[in-house]
Amino acid sequence: xxxxxxxxxxxxxxxxxxxxxxxxxxxxxxxxxxxxxxxxxxxxxxxxxxxxxxxxxxxxxxxxxxxxxxxxxxxxxxxxxxxxxxxxxxxxxxxxxxxxxxxxx
Numbered sequence: 496x497x498x499x500x501x502x503x504x505x506x507x508x509x510x511x512x513x514x515x516x517x518x519x520x521x522x523x524x525x526x527x528x529x530x531x532x533x534x535x536x537x538x539x540x541x542x543x544x545x546x547x548x549x550x551x552x553x554x555x556x557x558x559x560x561x562x563x564x565x566x567x568x569x570x571x572x573x574x575x576x577x578x579x580x581x582x583x584x585x586x587x588x589x590x591x592x593x594x595x596x597x598x599x600x
Contacts, residue, residue: 496539498596500554501532509554509593519587522558528591530554536598543598551599559590 497510503518509530522528533552536543543549563585571580 499535500530513593515591520589553597555595556591556593
């Protein structure tokens with residue numbers, strides 16, 4: 496059984512014991528959380544699709560660790576203007592382990 500979950504404006508396929516890397520969710524490692532924005536639940540042959548969310552369905556998970564992604568380097572350059580700007584960014588991410596998928600109604 497697995498579910499399609501929405502968090503941080505993105506959608507993820509979540510099954511039991513999966514580790515998802517999602518946009519930052521505040522909390523310390525080991526903290527349990529519940530993702531209630533479930534878009535679909537697939538259990539064998541039966542599929543439940545929400546409009547927009549499945550009523551009563553939820554995904555229980557726990558935070559494994561807080562981390563940052565690989566650095567993105569960028570460089571802005573304008574020819575003949577002596578204008579150069581170098582910058583970078585590291586997005587904060589949360590590693591989450593799915594503990595259970597609740598089917599709902």
